[in-house]
Amino acid sequence: MAVTILIPTPLRPFVDGRGVLQLEATSVGELLERLTVEHDALRPHLFADDGRLRSFVNVYVNDRDIRQLSQKETPVRPGDTVSIVPSIAGGTAVATELPKLSHEEILRYSRHLILPQVGPAGQRKLKAARVLLVGAGGLGSPAALYLAAAGVGTLGLVDFDVVDKTNLQRQILHGTSKIGTSKLESAKERIHDINPNVRTETFETRLTSENALAILREFDVVADGTDNFPTRYLVNDACVLLGKPNVYGSIFRFEGQASVFYAKEGPCYRCLYAEPPPPGLVPSCAEGGVLGVLPGIIGSIQALEALKLILGAGESLIGRLLLFDALRLQFRELRLEKDPACPVCGGNPTVTELIDYEAFCGIGAAPAYAGPEISASQLAAEWKRNSALVVVDVREPHEREIAHIEGTTLIPLSELPGRLGELDGHAEIVTHCHHGVRSMKALEILRAAGFGKVRSLQGGIDAWSVTVDPDVPRY
Amino acid sequence: MTLVLEPRHRDAMRRHGEADYPREACGLIGGTAEDGRKIAVSLVPLRNARTDALRNRYLIDPDAFRRAQDTLERDGLEVIGVYHSHPDHPPVPSAFDRDHAWPWLSYVIVEVRGGRAGEHKSWVLADDRGAFGEETIWQSRS
Numbered sequence: 001m002a003v004t005i006l007i008p009t010p011l012r013p014f015v016d017g018r019g020v021l022q023l024e025a026t027s028v029g030e031l032l033e034r035l036t037v038e039h040d041a042l043r044p045h046l047f048a049d050d051g052r053l054r055s056f057v058n059v060y061v062n063d064r065d066i067r068q069l070s071q072k073e074t075p076v077r078p079g080d081t082v083s084i085v086p087s088i089a090g091g092t093a094v095a096t097e098l099p100k101l102s103h104e105e106i107l108r109y110s111r112h113l114i115l116p117q118v119g120p121a122g123q124r125k126l127k128a129a130r131v132l133l134v135g136a137g138g139l140g141s142p143a144a145l146y147l148a149a150a151g152v153g154t155l156g157l158v159d160f161d162v163v164d165k166t167n168l169q170r171q172i173l174h175g176t177s178k179i180g181t182s183k184l185e186s187a188k189e190r191i192h193d194i195n196p197n198v199r200t201e202t203f204e205t206r207l208t209s210e211n212a213l214a215i216l217r218e219f220d221v222v223a224d225g226t227d228n229f230p231t232r233y234l235v236n237d238a239c240v241l242l243g244k245p246n247v248y249g250s251i252f253r254f255e256g257q258a259s260v261f262y263a264k265e266g267p268c269y270r271c272l273y274a275e276p277p278p279p280g281l282v283p284s285c286a287e288g289g290v291l292g293v294l295p296g297i298i299g300s301i302q303a304l305e306a307l308k309l310i311l312g313a314g315e316s317l318i319g320r321l322l323l324f325d326a327l328r329l330q331f332r333e334l335r336l337e338k339d340p341a342c343p344v345c346g347g348n349p350t351v352t353e354l355i356d357y358e359a360f361c362g363i364g365a366a367p368a369y370a371g372p373e374i375s376a377s378q379l380a381a382e383w384k385r386n387s388a389l390v391v392v393d394v395r396e397p398h399e400r401e402i403a404h405i406e407g408t409t410l411i412p413l414s415e416l417p418g419r420l421g422e423l424d425g426h427a428e429i430v431t432h433c434h435h436g437v438r439s440m441k442a443l444e445i446l447r448a449a450g451f452g453k454v455r456s457l458q459g460g461i462d463a464w465s466v467t468v469d470p471d472v473p474r475y
Numbered sequence: 476m477t478l479v480l481e482p483r484h485r486d487a488m489r490r491h492g493e494a495d496y497p498r499e500a501c502g503l504i505g506g507t508a509e510d511g512r513k514i515a516v517s518l519v520p521l522r523n524a525r526t527d528a529l530r531n532r533y534l535i536d537p538d539a540f541r542r543a544q545d546t547l548e549r550d551g552l553e554v555i556g557v558y559h560s561h562p563d564h565p566p567v568p569s570a571f572d573r574d575h576a577w578p579w580l581s582y583v584i585v586e587v588r589g590g591r592a593g594e595h596k597s598w599v600l601a602d603d604r605g606a607f608g609e610e611t612i613w614q615s616r617s
Binding site for chain 2 (some may be wrong): 008009010011012013014041044045055056058060065083085086087088089090099128214218
């Protein structure tokens with residue numbers, strides 16, 4: 001039995017029109033040599049003048065690319081199938097000229113055009129540029145507004161959320177009239193109103209390991225405006241794998257951070273934070289709050305850095321972490337070094353493709369604080385039957401001022417370990433907070449202290465307001 | 476050889492070039508070959524796999540080629556050509572196109588200027604790889 005060779009259509013005229021040939025050989029190199037000896041006219045199409053296989057000729061042995069095996073030394077056995085598969089490349093001769101500016105654009109960008117660091121050449125670079133914003137929320141809002149106004153030719157937006165009333169305190173891309181509509185629709189309308197020259201490309205999806213490379217690949221610069229660790233690591237790794245700069249920003253309460261992670265020229269996010277924090281340790285903005293102006297400042301810095309990367313102007317934040325404290329009004333700067341052992345951008349990377357980031361960040365696998373939960377409606381029903389039920393509010397006093405459930409006892413989570421004596425060890429206890437995260441931690445503390453009958457209110461006071469008592473305001 | 480295209484193929488290639496402007500659009504042409512003619516039956520639009528220089532380069536990777544080839548073969552068709560767009564450039568192959576070309580296949584190039592599709596031409600590589608020759612496109616009525 002010989003080795004079967006599958007010939008693609010463009011090469012068939014050189015092998016008497018046949019699509020399948022049989023030849024004897026022990027290696028791929030020998031097989032191709034025999035093939036081209038028998039069919040001499042085939043040689044220039046498979047091999048370059050230096051005798052090497054042409055870059056656009058791909059050879060597979062039973063569905064495996066010989067580049068991942070032993071190249072021409074890859075052994076073949078009788079019964080194997082060797083396929084020659086084209087990759088097809090081409091394109092215009094020279095780099096396409098930058099797009100020209102219309103009279104309308106010249107007028108619109110006149111304050112840019114008179115800056116020597118931008119000028120007409122820089123403005124045309126902006127017009128040719130493609131920037132992707134991951135997240136059309138707090139950080140993405142000012143970034144999208146300023147990048148659109150500045151004349152970035154194509155803005156990509158990834159988001160899957162709808163506009164919610166609680167967004168409006170900081171997400172200035174969206175207005176009250178857009179509550180309940182898709183953030184991307186709202187963003188598109190606002191962007192085109194600011195600058196109709198901007199093309200928008202919207203991706204109404206959660207960014208995942210499956211779609212991230214295909215989406216990010218099409219853009220020159222990526223701005224990360226996400227609010228969770230799995231997506232942040234995903235954006236970082238995808239940018240490193242694709243060789244794209246990642247303009248990073250993050251915010252919490254009154255503090256923000258910004259940097260540019262660009263593995264080709266400096267450190268990446270993993271060089272700074274090799275491991276994510278344990279789940280639940282770092283509260284999200286929904287749990288911890290955020291001053292509305294803060295994303296305005298950090299998101300604007302991201303827009304600025306994206307523009308500088310495109311223009312090649314000034315000194316970028318590559319290798320520097322900017323820390324902003326809004327209450328003190330203080331900017332600080334940390335030097336960042338590239339980690340030679342970084343698992344994704346170091347010398348011997350162990351992350352060479354996108355992974356499961358939810359699992360990496362410990363989400364979904366095993367919750368850090370597991371325990372029995374009770375739904376709001378169930379609690380209402382049990383409380384009615386059993387007035388001895390103790391419901392402990394573990395939020396902060398200033399949160400209780402916003403909204404509280406009548407009949408609950410306030411013991412903030414931070415004070416709970418020192419105030420256990422105030423609770424009856426035999427009573428049925430339900431802990432509650434805003435959304436049900438801190439109350440799980442409280443449950444853990446109580447159980448460790450020997451309290452047997454503790455449950456946590458699922459969804460917190462928010463769920464209570466939605467399903468039991470609409471007189472309790474949501475926040 | 477002559478390439479036989481239906482108006483719907485021409486329109487689809489033009490639309491793909493316009494939609495992806497200013498990036499290069501690319502795809503494969505499936506059909507049959509007989510009596511010195513390549514007859515287009517269906518187009519397989521593909522994503523340009525280049526991660527850089529999308530405005531002046533295109534790449535159809537071997538996996539995409541294989542998938543397209545398998546799909547076409549199920550319908551009794553084969554890959555008879557490739558189409559791509561030249562954003563803001565005439566529909567003439569570049570030296571880069573020639574260096575990377577496969578023989579026999581029809582290389583249809585659609586000029587897209589300022590986002591509007593213009594002229595299109597088809598080219599075939601000489602068997603000695605020396606030059607691209609323009610190929611007659613025969614517009615069928617169906």
